Amino acid sequence: MSDASYRDAIFSTPLDRVARFSFDEKVVACFPDMIRRSVPGYGQILGMLSLIAQRHLRHGAHVYDLGCSLGASGLALAGALAPDAFRYTGVDLSPAMTSKARQTFADECPAYAMQVEEADIRTLEYAPSGMIILNFTLQFLPAADRDALLTRLYAALEPGGVLILSEKTVDADERDNAWRVERYHDFKRANGYSDLEISQKRTALENVLVPDTLDALHGRLKQAGFPRSMTWFQYLNFASLIAFKEG
Numbered sequence: 001m002s003d004a005s006y007r008d009a010i011f012s013t014p015l016d017r018v019a020r021f022s023f024d025e026k027v028v029a030c031f032p033d034m035i036r037r038s039v040p041g042y043g044q045i046l047g048m049l050s051l052i053a054q055r056h057l058r059h060g061a062h063v064y065d066l067g068c069s070l071g072a073s074g075l076a077l078a079g080a081l082a083p084d085a086f087r088y089t090g091v092d093l094s095p096a097m098t099s100k101a102r103q104t105f106a107d108e109c110p111a112y113a114m115q116v117e118e119a120d121i122r123t124l125e126y127a128p129s130g131m132i133i134l135n136f137t138l139q140f141l142p143a144a145d146r147d148a149l150l151t152r153l154y155a156a157l158e159p160g161g162v163l164i165l166s167e168k169t170v171d172a173d174e175r176d177n178a179w180r181v182e183r184y185h186d187f188k189r190a191n192g193y194s195d196l197e198i199s200q201k202r203t204a205l206e207n208v209l210v211p212d213t214l215d216a217l218h219g220r221l222k223q224a225g226f227p228r229s230m231t232w233f234q235y236l237n238f239a240s241l242i243a244f245k246e247g
């Protein structure tokens with residue numbers, strides 16, 4: 001059994017003071033299990049990436065995957081597209097994530113042009129790209145840094161390029177928000193998390209993951225320069241948006 005299949009039990013024992021969540025070795029070891037059981041629709045979003053790429057990506061164009069973690073989006077693209085269809089660069093701040101992602105690409109898709117960089121996506125110099133994927137990453141940046149990053153990504157996209165932005169969201173209406181959060185906790189319970197794990201993870205993510213409303217996300221894309229964006233996927237308090245740079 002590869003260590004990628006370890007079950008997430010990070011918040012299963014009572015912790016005196018719940019530590020702030022971080023993307024360290026412990027998280028990397030169980031990350032695929034954690035994200036699959038914690039993010040409603042994660043698999044469906046990955047599955048659609050290659051279909052979106054087939055429609056929007058020029059042959060051989062460059063793709064960024066920002067906050068790539070273990071490179072799941074890159075693997076999804078390589079699983080569906082030919083080796084010469086695209087060039088991929090995954091970027092992540094966590095050395096534990098980038099070294100594992102590099103190894104995975106070398107093992108799983110050696111014929112593909114897959115690069116992984118350890119860098120802060122806020123300060124990276126971006127090369128022109130046909131598609132930029134931000135799957136569940138913008139939410140971890142300080143709110144004050146989000147607009148500036150999206151503006152730089154708009155500039156890096158080639159005409160006709162697309163940005164995929166997937167995020168945990170919050171509802172402006174308190175009652176709607178409470179309903180979504182409660183059903184989300186039901187979803188996690190049904191996926192085998194205990195009440196203790198759910199509440200400890202929630203505490204650990206406080207002030208680390210600060211979600212926007214869907215309206216705020218569309219507003220951020222507009223201020224960045226995107227003339228058009230739409231929510232193409234929503235499942236409870238998780239959503240994926242696509243933004244188009246006109247060609």
Ligand code: GEK
Pocket residue numbers: 023035066067068069070071072073091092093094097119120121122134135136137140141
């Ligand atoms: C997936 N997209 O599997 N610069 C670079 N990376 C960062 C930064 C930053 N400033 N801040 C956070 N990260 C992935 C899932 S996980 C989402 C993305 C989650 C990285 C961080 O190290 C982590 O790997 C990733 O963003 C967020 O489709 O765990 O909920």
